[in-house]
Amino acid sequence: MRRTLHHLCLIGVFVSLFNGLQGAEKSRISPYEVDDFAVASGKIDDLVFGSLRKAGLTPARPCSDEVFVRRVFLDVLGMLPEAGEARAFLQDKRSDKRMVLIDSLLARDEYVDYWSMKWCDLLRVKSEFPINLWPNAVQAYERWIRDALGSNMPYDRMARELLTSSGSNFRVPQVNFFRAVQGRGPQPVSDAVALTFMGSRIEKWPEDRRRGIESLFSRLKYKPTAEWKEEVVCLDPAPTGPLETILPDGRKVKVSPGDDPRVAFANWLMEPGNRWFSRAAVNRTWAWVFGRGIVHEADDIRVDNPPCVAGLLEYLEKEFVENGYDQKKLLRLILSSRVYQLSPVPSCDDPRAEAMFASYPVRRLEAEVLQDALCQLTGTVEGYDSPIPEPFTRIPASARSVNLADASITSSFLEMFGRSQRDSGMLMERNNRVSSAQRLYLLNSSQIQSKIERSWRLKTLVRDHRGGVADLVSAIWMEVLSRSPLPEELRAVVAEGIPSKSGNKEMIDDLVWALINSKEFLYRH
Amino acid sequence: MSTQPGLNTAPEHPYGMNLSLGHIMNRRESMRLGLFGTAGLLCAGNVVGSATPVANAGTTPAIKAKAKSVIQIFLWGGMSHIDTWDPKPDAGYDYMGDFRKAIPTNVDGIQLGELFPNMAKQADKFSLIRSMTHRNNGHETAAYLMQTAHAPGERLAYPSVGAVFSHFKSPGYKGLIPPYVVLTQPQGRFSEEGFLGPRMKPFATGGDPNAARFEVEGVISRGITDARQLARRDLLKKMDTMGAAMAASPQIAASEEAKKQAYELILGQGRDVFDLSKEKPELRDRYGRHTFGQDCLAARRMVEAGVPYVVINYPGGWDTHSNHFSTMRRQCPQLDQGIAMLLQDLHDHGLLESTIVWCCGEFGRGPKVDWQPPWNGGRNHYGNVFTSLVAGGGFRGGHIVGSSDKRAEEVQDRPVYPVDLLGSIYALSGIDTKARLPHPMGTEAYVLPSAAEGAKSGGLLTEIM
Structure with a gap:
């Protein structure tokens, strides 16, 4: 009854508004795309569009500004744009505003937070079983990763430091690359080396190559110190003879006694013309942006697993090396492509299309990002602490979930949504599939409900938009989905009877609840 | 409690017993078959024991999966x-x-x-x-x-x-x-x-x-009546613009399926169990x-x-x-x-x-x-x-x-x-x-x-x- 009354009172107010918006409605296919064709503007586009054409596939339309702003915030910072940030971008009339936004995001601290999380997955930053770094080493290791990304350390230097450093794992953080492996022998260590720096799974190598790389990591020594859980990782001084072995490409190598064979490996890895190193890096960065590699799985590069777009890896590798292994420049190159800026709505239903990047692949938000987005929207916080192992750790409530340095510090939410366990460094350890348990949590848990009900941000929003329903609804849409409501969405809300003045908070809560549970919110798109 | 070899329908079994028939060996029978190691029989109750090495467990066809x-x-x-x-x-x-x-x-x-x-x-x-x-x-x-x-x-x-x-x-x-x-x-x-x-x-x-x-977490929520649950589900359906635009995407379809399952628990027969x-x-x-x-x-x-x-x-x-x-x-x-x-x-x-x-x-x-x-x-x-x-x-x-x-x-x-x-x-x-x-x-x-x-x-x- 009440709903009907509201409906009647409000309908007049909206007639004019709807008429105004209908023009926009006609020019749009969906709010996610613009009515245009994707036109190549760089080499990435040439290669991807070219291979699509050859396969008889059509790329999606370009994405709308609304989609772009949300997407690039999520992909670069791991967070939603604030309503004000989204609005500013949408109102910006400059033709190069997308590039301006990309550059400004790459300069922000949250970029370091979010990409550190990815690197910590890869480098297995975890204090407890089965990695057992313990909290002190976790802090040192994560700090180093964060600093390396913050200063945009060239990737070759980063890799060399991780591969060849020696010293205490509390004081020389890089040596934790070796400490954070399940096992101390040359086999698990070279597994991790090949996976991390060659994107390759060693168990698929021929026997002699496997033996070769293992021998290059056979002279590592782990020495305990007087400090609890501290270890010194260094070259084992015991062997007195030279080490004669083969490199992963089969070439012979001889390491003199006293020399560190790890250096011989690093030299080979970063030799000009050795594609293993740069190919793994660019493929992984691509996978971090698109959710799948040009070679897929992104850490299973081998001859019999061909790239899905010919020439693309070679091009990215060349750019990466010529730019001095600059990771931000590589990311910028990818983000500025038209391929990255395609709509998520496919133009053809060919099952091959998505694997060839014919549209932006939609993916559920990662556990940490989703948790942070829910906190950001509602103005609530999640506390994390860990009573074991010592020293006790308490994370300040102001920290984002993506900032959690230690995979052993977690919550049932993060586990349910497939946060990486960081046991192996494999990309597939992060699980972004949806499950009914996740849906149950989002649809009907007391945690989500109380976040919405307690949200001071939502209360403020209602208070600040007493003028009219259209304003309030637009503001809610901008907060949750980074765009204005479509006319039909607005109509549906009005039909529901969302009241014009403060009034029924429960209905507003339910509207926010519905948007949070929409696929548009749950998926990066 | 008696052995009835005639009922044994699984002669291929190395121990010649078929427990699926509810067939129970007595002590003598077990001893004869040599099933016991050093452990004796335990008879505080009325039964006797045998021990199939666990290494063979995977190949114990006589144990019927009940x-x-x-x-x-x-x-x-x-x-x-x-x-x-x-x-x-x-x-x-x-x-x-x-x-x-x-x-x-x-x-x-x-x-x-x-x-x-x-x-x-x-x-x-x-x-x-x-x-x-x-x-x-x-x-x-x-x-x-x-x-x-x-x-x-x-x-x-x-x-x-x-x-x-x-x-x-x-x-x-x-x-x-x-x-x-x-x-x-x-x-x-x-x-x-x-x-x-x-x-x-x-x-x-x-x-x-x-x-x-x-109050089962996620299934039965405090303070939310069935009427409100139903109204929210309808509202969500109307507001799910992207779900409608991309219904064919496998990811979106998987999410829709998960949602359906969740609602069968929240509003369907699932919750009745609780x-x-x-x-x-x-x-x-x-x-x-x-x-x-x-x-x-x-x-x-x-x-x-x-x-x-x-x-x-x-x-x-x-x-x-x-x-x-x-x-x-x-x-x-x-x-x-x-x-x-x-x-x-x-x-x-x-x-x-x-x-x-x-x-x-x-x-x-x-x-x-x-x-x-x-x-x-x-x-x-x-x-x-x-x-x-x-x-x-x-x-x-x-x-x-x-x-x-x-x-x-x-x-x-x-x-x-x-x-x-x-x-x-x-x-x-x-x-x-x-x-x-x-x-x-x-x-x-x-x-x-x-x-x-x-x-x-x-x-x-x-x-x-």
């Missing part, structure tokens, strides 16, 4: 065995403390501690393993051992028996409720899913089944109007709905270093009432034949009472020997397996190791204990450790299977 579901009752902290299911009335006050009496049961020769009068009336439905042993006295490590059968400290974190069971059994399960449910809280300090990952994590209900409304008010009040009374009793009732309702694996983590601790006797006096009657009624009710519903119920803690407790301060009558952790209960799903009731010595301090005969207990549960469920488990890195990992890996075994519980 169990479709499992209810695991876990007594976190470690319940004392001497006060409960392995009483030693002759051991004296220093051992028996306050509970010096043992009571008879409805099975000749089986006695229980005095705090278990209800279970005494159901002794024909369960069997007790009084020679359970692993010699591990740490909570986390012993709990890991009891629920994975793998040695703690191996390189891999193995999944629990519940995760393994639902991994193998859930493909055939089409129910609405998740296949692996914990009532009501997870154990903590134990990763149930192990390396199988979040997919095999149990669904923990939260809430209290003894409360006016059993609605204990659908039971007669008298029945609820008989289970006991306490959390554990109603946990047991909820477990029965889930099994009835086909849920493969249900864990009841006892709502209270058994780590009775001090205040031992008062804690036992408070908790045992509830445990007694809940288990007794669960077995009776499963039987009445015709579910006991297909449902394994097993109950134990991670270890027992020191049979000699710590009278000295600061314990003042407490009992310490004790993994050398303790008691486990098994019932249903192909386990025969009314028997005692193994025994402890006269003071319940060591295994007297027929040691039963975690491998044997879990191996028997798997065998009755048709799970090959040599089957490989999917490890995310492709590492070789199997359901149970083999003898070659140093796992100690006293043999499957074939004497009661």
Whole structure:
């Protein structure tokens, strides 16, 4: 009854508004795309569009500004744009505003937070079983990763430091690359080396190559110190003879006694013309942006697993090396492509299309990002602490979930949504599939409900938009989905009877609840 | 109790016995077949034992898979065995403390501690393993051992028996409720899913089944009426613009499917399973109007709905270093009432034949009472020997397996190791204990450790299977 009354009172107010918006409605296919064709503007586009054409596939339309702003915030910072940030971008009339936004995001601290999380997955930053770094080493290791990304350390230097450093794992953080492996022998260590720096799974190598790389990591020594859980990782001084072995490409190598064979490996890895190193890096960065590699799985590069777009890896590798292994420049190159800026709505239903990047692949938000987005929207916080192992750790409530340095510090939410366990460094350890348990949590848990009900941000929003329903609804849409409501969405809300003045908070809560549970919110798109 | 070789329809079996016919060997027959090692026969009850080496468990075709579901009752902290299911009335006050009496049961020769009068009336439905042993006295490590059968400290974190069971059994399960449910809280300090990952994590209900409304996390939400639930679902449908625009995308479709399943729990038949008010009040009374009793009732309702694996983590601790006797006096009657009624009710519903119920803690407790301060009558952790209960799903009731010595301090005969207990549960469920488990890195990992890996075994519980 009440709903009907509201409906009647409000309908007049909206007639004019709807008429105004209908023009926009006609020019749009969906709010996610613009009515245009994707036109190549760089080499990435040439290669991807070219291979699509050859396969008889059509790329999606370009994405709308609304989609772009949300997407690039999520992909670069791991967070939603604030309503004000989204609005500013949408109102910006400059033709190069997308590039301006990309550059400004790459300069922000949250970029370091979010990409550190990815690197910590890869480098297995975890204090407890089965990695057992313990909290002190976790802090040192994560700090180093964060600093390396913050200063945009060239990737070759980063890799060399991780591969060849020696010293205490509390004081020389890089040596934790070796400490954070399940096992101390040359086999698990070279597994991790090949996976991390060659994107390759060693168990698929021929026997002699496997033996070769293992021998290059056979002279590592782990020495305990007087400090609890501290270890010194260094070259084992015991062997007195030279080490004669083969490199992963089969070439012979001889390491003199006293020399560190790890250096011989690093030299080979970063030799000009050795594609293993740069190919793994660019493929992984691509996978971090698109959710799948040009070679897929992104850490299973081998001859019999061909790239899905010919020439693309070679091009990215060349750019990466010529730019001095600059990771931000590589990311910028990818983000500025038209391929990255395609709509998520496919133009053809060919099952091959998505694997060839014919549209932006939609993916559920990662556990940490989703948790942070829910906190950001509602103005609530999640506390994390860990009573074991010592020293006790308490994370300040102001920290984002993506900032959690230690995979052993977690919550049932993060586990349910497939946060990486960081046991192996494999990309597939992060699980972004949806499950009914996740849906149950989002649809009907007391945690989500109380976040919405307690949200001071939502209360403020209602208070600040007493003028009219259209304003309030637009503001809610901008907060949750980074765009204005479509006319039909607005109509549906009005039909529901969302009241014009403060009034029924429960209905507003339910509207926010519905948007949070929409696929548009749950998926990066 | 007699052997009828003529009924044996599985001549290919090396031991020439077919337990699927409910065929039981007597002592003489067993001896003739040479099934026994040094362990003798245990006859506090009326049955005899044999031991199939666990290494052969995967190839024991004679064990018919009868169990479709499992209810695991876990007594976190470690319940004392001497006060409960392995009483030693002759051991004296220093051992028996306050509970010096043992009571008879409805099975000749089986006695229980005095705090278990209800279970005494159901002794024909369960069997007790009084020679359970692993010699591990740490909570986390012993709990890991009891629920994975793998040695703690191996390189891999193995999944629990519940995760393994639902991994193998859930493909055939089409129910609405998740296949692996914990009532009501997870154990903590134990990763149930192990390396199988979040997919095999149990669904923990939260809430209290003894409360006016059993608020199952995500299923039954406080303060949200059905009318509001329905209105919200409609609203969500209208607001899901992207879901409509991209309905063909596999990712979006998967999400829609997950949502559908979730709503079948929230608004459909799924939640009815958790609605204990659908039971007669008298029945609820008989289970006991306490959390554990109603946990047991909820477990029965889930099994009835086909849920493969249900864990009841006892709502209270058994780590009775001090205040031992008062804690036992408070908790045992509830445990007694809940288990007794669960077995009776499963039987009445015709579910006991297909449902394994097993109950134990991670270890027992020191049979000699710590009278000295600061314990003042407490009992310490004790993994050398303790008691486990098994019932249903192909386990025969009314028997005692193994025994402890006269003071319940060591295994007297027929040691039963975690491998044997879990191996028997798997065998009755048709799970090959040599089957490989999917490890995310492709590492070789199997359901149970083999003898070659140093796992100690006293043999499957074939004497009661």
